[in-house]
Amino acid sequence: MLNASDYQVPADISRWRNLAIGIGGICTVILLAVGLVFPNQIETALRAWLLGFMFACGIGIGGLGILHLQYLTGGAWGVVMRRILEACSRTVLVLALLFIPIAVGVYNLYEWSHINKTDPIVMHRGWYLTWGGFVTRAVIYFALWWVMQYLLNKWSAQQDQSATYEEAATHLGSATAFSGPSLVFFVLIVSFAAIDWTMTLDPHWFSTIWGFLYVAGWSLSCFSFVVVILAYLSDKEPMNRILGKRHFHDIGKLMLALVMVWAYFNFSQFLIIWSGNIPEETPWYLRRMNDGWGWVGLILILFHFAFPYLVLLSRDVKRNAKYLAIMAIFILVLRIVDMFYHIAPSILTTKEYPKFDAFWLLYLIGPLAVGGIWLWAFFGELAKRPLVPIRDPFLEDAIEHGRGH
Amino acid sequence: MDKKIYGLMAEFDTPTELVDAARQVRDAGYKKTDAFSPFPLHEIDEALGIRRSILPFLVFGGGVVGLLAGLGLQWFVHVWDYPLIVGGRPHFSLPAFIPPAYELTILFAAFVAVFGMLFLNGLPQPYHPVFNVERFALATREKFFLLIEAKDEIYDYEETRKFMESLNPQEVFDVEE
Numbered sequence: 110m111l112n113a114s115d116y117q118v119p120a121d122i123s124r125w126r127n128l129a130i131g132i133g134g135i136c137t138v139i140l141l142a143v144g145l146v147f148p149n150q151i152e153t154a155l156r157a158w159l160l161g162f163m164f165a166c167g168i169g170i171g172g173l174g175i176l177h178l179q180y181l182t183g184g185a186w187g188v189v190m191r192r193i194l195e196a197c198s199r200t201v202l203v204l205a206l207l208f209i210p211i212a213v214g215v216y217n218l219y220e221w222s223h224i225n226k227t228d229p230i231v232m233h234r235g236w237y238l239t240w241g242g243f244v245t246r247a248v249i250y251f252a253l254w255w256v257m258q259y260l261l262n263k264w265s266a267q268q269d270q271s272a273t274y275e276e277a278a279t280h281l282g283s284a285t286a287f288s289g290p291s292l293v294f295f296v297l298i299v300s301f302a303a304i305d306w307t308m309t310l311d312p313h314w315f316s317t318i319w320g321f322l323y324v325a326g327w328s329l330s331c332f333s334f335v336v337v338i339l340a341y342l343s344d345k346e347p348m349n350r351i352l353g354k355r356h357f358h359d360i361g362k363l364m365l366a367l368v369m370v371w372a373y374f375n376f377s378q379f380l381i382i383w384s385g386n387i388p389e390e391t392p393w394y395l396r397r398m399n400d401g402w403g404w405v406g407l408i409l410i411l412f413h414f415a416f417p418y419l420v421l422l423s424r425d426v427k428r429n430a431k432y433l434a435i436m437a438i439f440i441l442v443l444r445i446v447d448m449f450y451h452i453a454p455s456i457l458t459t460k461e462y463p464k465f466d467a468f469w470l471l472y473l474i475g476p477l478a479v480g481g482i483w484l485w486a487f488f489g490e491l492a493k494r495p496l497v498p499i500r501d502p503f504l505e506d507a508i509e510h511g512r513g514h
Numbered sequence: 515m516d517k518k519i520y521g522l523m524a525e526f527d528t529p530t531e532l533v534d535a536a537r538q539v540r541d542a543g544y545k546k547t548d549a550f551s552p553f554p555l556h557e558i559d560e561a562l563g564i565r566r567s568i569l570p571f572l573v574f575g576g577g578v579v580g581l582l583a584g585l586g587l588q589w590f591v592h593v594w595d596y597p598l599i600v601g602g603r604p605h606f607s608l609p610a611f612i613p614p615a616y617e618l619t620i621l622f623a624a625f626v627a628v629f630g631m632l633f634l635n636g637l638p639q640p641y642h643p644v645f646n647v648e649r650f651a652l653a654t655r656e657k658f659f660l661l662i663e664a665k666d667e668i669y670d671y672e673e674t675r676k677f678m679e680s681l682n683p684q685e686v687f688d689v690e691e
Contacts, residue, residue, distance in 0.1 A: 376612065383609045386601070422574065 116495035126488040133481020157475025165483035171331030172197020180288040188507035196490040198258035203486040221312035310455035333437035340434035353511025361427030520643035521663040524683035532658035536561035546663035580622025584615030
């Protein structure tokens, strides 16, 4: 039996936590200052915030999704990363707070808020594209996510307190039984949220696969983030006693699969719109293939898909915590580029397409602002529980799995 | 002794003994060796000094050939041999070509994986001399066997047999061709 006190986070995590809140705070102040000093740049600042929010939300909410998934599939990879996923999932409330600027700034961020009384297509969407509808739905999403993470975290905490194997197995059973039905709702909520928060930036355009782009992208963000954290923990007490090459190998395989899933969904969307070739659907891609945006698209194809795909094919890379973590950081950067490609080219509330200027640097600051604050919250949550589920019935097997060849 | 000898085989009771013996055999410089166990032993690859299979590289090559074959086929059909205008699009329309090319990539890679595995393992193999040893049937149940082939460069019947007996096996068998 493992002792909870032996599996606390390493001491130097508080240094990283302070660094995160420092960067996050400074960048948030910069965004606020730009918004206050240049009123005509409020929209760019808010878009940058939205970019950062979608990126951080991808890791936090993605973590909640993978937490469901690992209860359903079982396996050593899920047991060794469960506590990191739980810490991700417990940031739901912080993410809800980080969403406030978007909820408040709807009128400065979404063109539909200006034309929902005049434009026949947007009028047809009725209550759905109004401030009230938008905010009500966001509250519902966060509330349901909160309930999911509350229950899964509760059972996991009770498992840690279990005196007997049977008791621990009962709590694991509760979490597993809940995860199946809950995951169905989770994916639906992610789909609705993605449509609300980024697809409606272009109020006329629609894509039925949009939600799945985010399910795949957020899962990939989450796995990449977890790899970075595990690699950081793996050469320190206490996790160096737990983690082995095979754990990284397994998570690396899942990253490879998700890189392909992301490409698959994106290509599906493109192929259907390209072959349909009808005016309701093509403007989104026409906008993103011209005025230099085609280069961003090419960067995504080459470095969000082709390059990570080829590198992650290698067994040696997947089994080396350091190489895999470098690849994971690379993918996380490209996740930001992917969000940038979704958000930045969209039409402004002034009904003009944005023109490139120095204020676009805000798109670099946005992810640092939201990401820094989120990371601070994450490290705080991570420190609250032992780094491994100490009473999990499969923990021994999971550790043993990592020691094999 | 008019029968030709294929190699020498030692029998062990436990996987640990087999792995230990395999290490000594490797360290003694034998290359043409093999081990037999009722269940997979992860350590045995390293203990016998077996190098990693080249199969992954072959599979990758198969995938690349499949991709090129898929694109090549569609180029040949749509651009070279029988160009038709479909939906007002160029003859060479890459987005439409990707799904079939992707399918052929998977197909070729899967073929190479399956048949390459069989080929590299020397399968199918209807006859193998190790089955001439009667007790070898126990390799599928409870016993562990280590084989040194006569083809090995440093193999010498007397010397090798003495060496194998020094590994504390249950017994050492002559494997006849």
